Amino acid sequence: MLYLIGLGLGDATDITVKGLQAVKSCSRVYLEAYTSILTVGKEALEEYYGKQLILADRDLVEQGADQILEDADVTDVAFLVVGDPFGATTHSDLVLRAVNAGIPYKVIHNASVMNAVGCCGLQLYNFGETVSVVFWTETWRPESFYDKICKNRTAGLHTLCLESLVTDFRGKKIYEPPRFMTVNQAADQLIQVIQSRKEEGEELGMTEDTVCVGVARLGSDEQKIRVGTLNQLVSCDLGAPLHSLVITGRLHPLEVDMLRVNAEPNALENLHMIDSSTYTS
Amino acid sequence: MLYLIGLGLGDATDITVKGLQAVKSCSRVYLEAYTSILTVGKEALEEYYGKQLILADRDLVEQGADQILEDADVTDVAFLVVGDPFGATTHSDLVLRAVNAGIPYKVIHNASVMNAVGCCGLQLYNFGETVSVVFWTETWRPESFYDKICKNRTAGLHTLCLESLVTDFRGKKIYEPPRFMTVNQAADQLIQVIQSRKEEGEELGMTEDTVCVGVARLGSDEQKIRVGTLNQLVSCDLGAPLHSLVITGRLHPLEVDMLRVNAEPNALENLHMIDSSTYTS
Numbered sequence: 001m002l003y004l005i006g007l008g009l010g011d012a013t014d015i016t017v018k019g020l021q022a023v024k025s026c027s028r029v030y031l032e033a034y035t036s037i038l039t040v041g042k043e044a045l046e047e048y049y050g051k052q053l054i055l056a057d058r059d060l061v062e063q064g065a066d067q068i069l070e071d072a073d074v075t076d077v078a079f080l081v082v083g084d085p086f087g088a089t090t091h092s093d094l095v096l097r098a099v100n101a102g103i104p105y106k107v108i109h110n111a112s113v114m115n116a117v118g119c120c121g122l123q124l125y126n127f128g129e130t131v132s133v134v135f136w137t138e139t140w141r142p143e144s145f146y147d148k149i150c151k152n153r154t155a156g157l158h159t160l161c162l163e164s165l166v167t168d169f170r171g172k173k174i175y176e177p178p179r180f181m182t183v184n185q186a187a188d189q190l191i192q193v194i195q196s197r198k199e200e201g202e203e204l205g206m207t208e209d210t211v212c213v214g215v216a217r218l219g220s221d222e223q224k225i226r227v228g229t230l231n232q233l234v235s236c237d238l239g240a241p242l243h244s245l246v247i248t249g250r251l252h253p254l255e256v257d258m259l260r261v262n263a264e265p266n267a268l269e270n271l272h273m274i275d276s277s278t279y280t281s
Numbered sequence: 282m283l284y285l286i287g288l289g290l291g292d293a294t295d296i297t298v299k300g301l302q303a304v305k306s307c308s309r310v311y312l313e314a315y316t317s318i319l320t321v322g323k324e325a326l327e328e329y330y331g332k333q334l335i336l337a338d339r340d341l342v343e344q345g346a347d348q349i350l351e352d353a354d355v356t357d358v359a360f361l362v363v364g365d366p367f368g369a370t371t372h373s374d375l376v377l378r379a380v381n382a383g384i385p386y387k388v389i390h391n392a393s394v395m396n397a398v399g400c401c402g403l404q405l406y407n408f409g410e411t412v413s414v415v416f417w418t419e420t421w422r423p424e425s426f427y428d429k430i431c432k433n434r435t436a437g438l439h440t441l442c443l444e445s446l447v448t449d450f451r452g453k454k455i456y457e458p459p460r461f462m463t464v465n466q467a468a469d470q471l472i473q474v475i476q477s478r479k480e481e482g483e484e485l486g487m488t489e490d491t492v493c494v495g496v497a498r499l500g501s502d503e504q505k506i507r508v509g510t511l512n513q514l515v516s517c518d519l520g521a522p523l524h525s526l527v528i529t530g531r532l533h534p535l536e537v538d539m540l541r542v543n544a545e546p547n548a549l550e551n552l553h554m555i556d557s558s559t560y561t562s
Contacts, residue, residue, distance in 0.1 A: 006392065008297060008390060008391075009390060010301075012298075013297065013298040013299040013302070014296065014297050014298070014299055014389075014390075015297060015298060016289060016293040016295050016297050016298070016391070017293075017295070017296060017297070017301060018291070018292075018294040018295055020298060021294070026307075035403050048426045083396075084392060084396045084397065084399065085399075085400070086396070086397075086399030086400050086405065087396075087399070087405065089404060089535060092402055092404075092535055092536075092538075092539050093535065095402075095539070095542075096535075096538055096539060099542055107400050108295075109290060109295075109397040109400070109500045110288060110289070110297070110391065110392050110394070111287065111365060111390035111391050111392055111393075111396070112328075112392075114392045114395060114405050115365045115367070115368075115390070115392070115395040115396040116365065116367075116368075116390040117362075118365065118367030118368070119366075119367050119388050119390070120463060121373055121376075123370060123373075124366035124367065124368065124395050124411065125410070125413070127408070127410070127411075128409055128410055129407075129409055129436070130406050130408075130437055132406070140522065151436070153409070155432070157410055158461040183370075193538065219390045242344070253371075254370060254374065254377075255375055257373075257377055258373050258376070260376060261376075261377075261380055271385070275479075
């Protein structure tokens with residue numbers, strides 16, 4: 001049996017009881033280590049499980065899947081993923097390989113940023129398409145995330161922006177630690193797009209004053225949530241990774257009340273009442 | 282301390298280790314019992330936790346929140362929610378009351394249908410706004426869910442339809458078991474909308490042949506996934522609740538491969554290649 005087990009978002013104890021039981025019963029346990037991270041490392045997990053973990057980098061998962069699935073028809077193998085196992089396309093591919101090889105598989109779900117972000121006070125029902133924000137280089141500055149955010153906002157919807165995580169995908173041995181985008185960097189890139197669109201005379205789908213939410217280390221004991229205008233979030237220090245940024249759409253008064261709990265001074269003062277049930281910025 | 286603890290989606294062992302530790306340490310433990318259900322009941326949870334649970338119906342949570350929060354500044358109180366604690370607005374309200382009363386709170390996340398649905402093979406990144414489908418009556422037949430689905434499909438996005446759960450909200454004592462919508466009922470209502478729009482000569486955003494996914498008891502050992510055209514899902518028996526229905530948008534070839542694992546005969550034969558990277562139906 002191949003177990004795909006979500007580890008949740010915080011530390012070693014965020015695994016489910018069912019997941020922990022499965023880990024303990026498996027003869028080999030892989031830890032997927034390139035799409036996300038916990039606030040604790042491999043060693044802490046190994047100590048907690050009482051098991052050695054095999055680090056699975058992108059190369060192993062994409063090129064060496066046969067190795068992961070070896071003997072999984074006669075023994076139990078676990079594949080651990082931070083968050084929920086189906087956050088990344090790669091894991092669908094592993095499942096398909098198992099199915100094609102006649103190996104049964106079982107998924108043990110857990111929280112991921114996609115649902116846990118609801119704790120900031122914005123309703124999950126009111127989110128549109130999720131976007132990912134990539135690190136710009138001097139020559140590569142894609143702006144499609146801005147257009148998707150504006151499309152969501154036009155429909156009154158919030159946008160979860162997942163910040164990119166850069167690892168060295170070229171070799172099997174990754175000695176350099178991955179680079180994580182901060183809320184500040186994402187907010188800064190967004191402001192640069194807004195300014196260039198402003199110069200082009202485009203009607204803006206969002207501005208520097210749009211209310212945004214910065215979330216760091218979601219679901220861990222060191223979680224931080226900051227609510228501010230996009231401008232305020234450029235200079236807001238949220239500490240260690242992982243970070244996510246949410247751009248609000250139309251806000252329900254209950255959402256505004258929840259945002260207020262974590263709001264920067266004056267962050268919510270520019271909200272305009274649209275009708276008796278919603279606000280926007 | 283007020284703990285809001287997600288129970289995940291399957292049975293008693295889908296709670297996280299952190300959540301279980303918190304439950305065991307609390308002097309009062311409430312079980313929210315009106316927005317969702319596990320495949321096991323209150324008694325199974327009580328036996329597993331070694332604790333009595335207090336059933337929290339809608340009335341208690343909305344009108345009797347003070348009772349839940351009583352002494353929570355000096356003792357630990359747990360509020361258990363199937364899935365993740367922030368699936369329903371009600372729970373934001375409880376958090377706000379705690380904040381206003383100066384009671385610290387802590388959220389222990391878990392999987393919810395919003396992220397676990399990824400196991401059907403559709404990428405979570407490609408989902409648009411979630412819609413909820415309510416039971417029609419003779420005089421009340423809202424069609425807004427259809428329009429939202431079409432809007433998502435126009436943008437190439439999939440739609441998660443959460444089927445409504447009807448309980449008797451009028452009195453505190455609920456003796457009648459809640460009524461859950463099946464995938465068949467949701468598909469049938471959708472087909473009725475399609476037919477009436479067709480008669481009005483409207484250009485259709487989806488048809489009876491659109492590929493859909495029916496999911497039952499997601500995340501439990503009795504999980505069932507069926508992929509078929511909307512027409513096929515009307516007569517597909519998925520068994521006991523809870524059910525969810527997904528309407529596909531543009532499909533990536535890897536998504537098609539994953540859907541094939543659970544597909545009805547011929548369900549995917551009417552897919553059209555849009556360009557070299559996507560399909561639609």
